[in-house]
Amino acid sequence: MTAPAQARNRxxxxxxxxxxCLLAWWLGTRDxxxxxxxxxxxxxxxxxxxxFGGIYDDAFSGTLATHLLASASRVYGAFLLAALFAxxxxxxxxxxxxxxxxxxxxxxxxxxxxxTAWLPLSMIIFGIGPTAAFFLVALGAFYPILVNTxxxxxxxxxxxxxxxxxxxxxxxxxxxxxxxPAAMPGIFTGLRLGLGFAWVVIVVGEMTGVQTGLGAMxxxxxxxxxxxxxxxxxxxxxxxxxxxxxxxxxxxxRLLRWSPQHG
Amino acid sequence: MADTGIIPAQLIHIDHLTKxxxxxxxxxxxxxxxxxxxxxxxxxxxxxxxxxxxxxLLRIIAGFETATEGQVLISNxxxxxxxxxxxxxxxxxxxxxxxxVRANIAFGxxxxxxxxxxxxxxxDRFIAMVGLAKFADAFPHQLxxxxxxxxxxxxxxxxxxxxVLMDEPFGALDAMTRxxxxxxxxxxxxxxxxxxxxxxxxxxxxxxxxxxxxxxxPGPGRIAxxxxxxxxxxxxxxxxxxxxxRRLLAGMLHAHHQKVVA
Numbered sequence: 085m086t087a088p089a090q091a092r093n094r095x096x097x098x099x100x101x102x103x104x105c106l107l108a109w110w111l112g113t114r115d116x117x118x119x120x121x122x123x124x125x126x127x128x129x130x131x132x133x134x135x136f137g138g139i140y141d142d143a144f145s146g147t148l149a150t151h152l153l154a155s156a157s158r159v160y161g162a163f164l165l166a167a168l169f170a171x172x173x174x175x176x177x178x179x180x181x182x183x184x185x186x187x188x189x190x191x192x193x194x195x196x197x198x199x200t201a202w203l204p205l206s207m208i209i210f211g212i213g214p215t216a217a218f219f220l221v222a223l224g225a226f227y228p229i230l231v232n233t234x235x236x237x238x239x240x241x242x243x244x245x246x247x248x249x250x251x252x253x254x255x256x257x258x259x260x261x262x263x264x265p266a267a268m269p270g271i272f273t274g275l276r277l278g279l280g281f282a283w284v285v286i287v288v289g290e291m292t293g294v295q296t297g298l299g300a301m302x303x304x305x306x307x308x309x310x311x312x313x314x315x316x317x318x319x320x321x322x323x324x325x326x327x328x329x330x331x332x333x334x335x336x337x338r339l340l341r342w343s344p345q346h347g
Numbered sequence: 348m349a350d351t352g353i354i355p356a357q358l359i360h361i362d363h364l365t366k367x368x369x370x371x372x373x374x375x376x377x378x379x380x381x382x383x384x385x386x387x388x389x390x391x392x393x394x395x396x397x398x399x400x401x402x403x404l405l406r407i408i409a410g411f412e413t414a415t416e417g418q419v420l421i422s423n424x425x426x427x428x429x430x431x432x433x434x435x436x437x438x439x440x441x442x443x444x445x446x447x448v449r450a451n452i453a454f455g456x457x458x459x460x461x462x463x464x465x466x467x468x469x470x471d472r473f474i475a476m477v478g479l480a481k482f483a484d485a486f487p488h489q490l491x492x493x494x495x496x497x498x499x500x501x502x503x504x505x506x507x508x509x510x511v512l513m514d515e516p517f518g519a520l521d522a523m524t525r526x527x528x529x530x531x532x533x534x535x536x537x538x539x540x541x542x543x544x545x546x547x548x549x550x551x552x553x554x555x556x557x558x559x560x561x562x563x564x565p566g567p568g569r570i571a572x573x574x575x576x577x578x579x580x581x582x583x584x585x586x587x588x589x590x591x592x593r594r595l596l597a598g599m600l601h602a603h604h605q606k607v608v609a
Binding site for chain 2 (some may be wrong): 246247249250251252257261262265266268341342344
């Protein structure tokens with residue numbers, strides 16, 4: 085099979101199940117005025133109105149860009165903040181026995197606590213508003229980055245230390261010369277998962293006390309029973325998260341060309 | 348004893364080397380009282396069954412492990428840690444997967460902080476020496492096993508190692524590649540005057556390569572015999588003399604093996 089034909093086949097396979105779901109959705113909601121779930125057409129119209137306005141001209145019309153921008157800036161900002169803490173901490177825990185004994189048990193205990201459980205406490209600490217949302221998203225991104233950085237640093241093949249030592253690398257230089265480059269695939273996986281998690285957590289983060297953002301928009305729509313806008317918001321988050329992940333993956337394929345798993 | 352007092356220059360002195368490990372089952376002697384002298388430019392093969400301590404001996408010379416008793420002297424200086432004067436070639440290559448062939452070969456000179464131009468010249472020279480010019484920018488995972496081992500050898504030579512320690516370097520390669528790499532290694536050795544200590548469990552490989560074959564035996568690991576190989580080079584594996592030597596060495600290895608079993 086030729087490469088374009090293969091790509092076409094894969095695209096066809098990837099869309100098969102979503103198309104079936106869409107069809108089922110359409111069949112289940114059509115000619116049913118009492119359905120609580122709006123039909124696909126209503127969602128499509130709501131999405132258009134959200135993006136460009138001109139159909140309903142209500143509080144939601146044409147606000148998509150504002151909400152998307154607010155959410156995206158929170159996602160990326162919180163992600164960067166999380167990386168700023170998780171990367172050095174992960175390297176310390178992975179590399180130094182003392183840091184591992186001091187910090188690892190604590191993080192292992194804190195890690196299973198869901199981000200949603202932090203919501204009330206974060207609102208007390210940071211007040212109701214965007215700071216609490218920012219904190220929750222950062223918290224969500226923090227653990228995947230931390231855990232994978234620790235793993236990456238700890239799983240360096242011992243043979244590489246021997247190879248570097250016999251080529252003249254001093255023990256103090258092992259970290260930058262061997263550990264860091266060898267840990268890059270693990271670190272990168274952590275960053276990718278962390279960014280994905282930030283998109284997952286954003287709705288929870290923006291659920292209370294925030295005016296703009298896709299999460300706030302979905303919550304507002306829910307209170308007004310505008311379910312078509314709720315679904316439109318879900319679709320936008322899905323697409324934004326997907327595109328963001330694809331961009332990170334493309335970056336990884338470039339930077340980690342040497343790794344059989346990435347290149 | 349009427350010693351003439353003329354002692355040939357020995358690069359490597361190994362004196363009463365003993366290595367004991369403490370395991371859950373108690374104390375294990377990996378190597379007992381090993382003595383060995385290797386002259387500059389010599390090609391010595393260590394051969395023996397698994398557990399005879401040949402790899403342990405090599406790793407102590409490399410500085411990866413410390414001896415329990417005795418010491419290793421290189422040019423009269425005791426070995427305390429790994430160093431660029433002793434390059435190791437591992438069976439599993441040990442290449443840095445994130446570096447290209449060129450950067451792997453340049454790793455030692457670059458780590459020593461040589462000027463960039465000089466590092467590039469050294470890299471080019473050794474890339475050419477092992478015939479990998481076309482693959483200079485490839486990453487290790489894109490290479491065959493034979494090519495990877497060529498990179499590993501070039502990396503050690505580019506780092507100016509005087510002693511090359513090889514731990515069953517061709518053990519994971521197919522027979523054809525193995526023979527070709529043996530020939531290439533001999534050419535490099537003859538061209539550069541390196542000192543090589545080469546661990547193998549193949550009698551034929553040892554006989555193809557070595558000036559001397561050191562036979563080791565297990566339980567506890569020790570040096571059982573030190574056999575000079577006086578066959579002409581290049582060596583003809585089908586010759587009568589070669590096969591006589593092979594029988595002799597096989598007999599030695601076998602005798603020790605039987606003692607252990609009994």
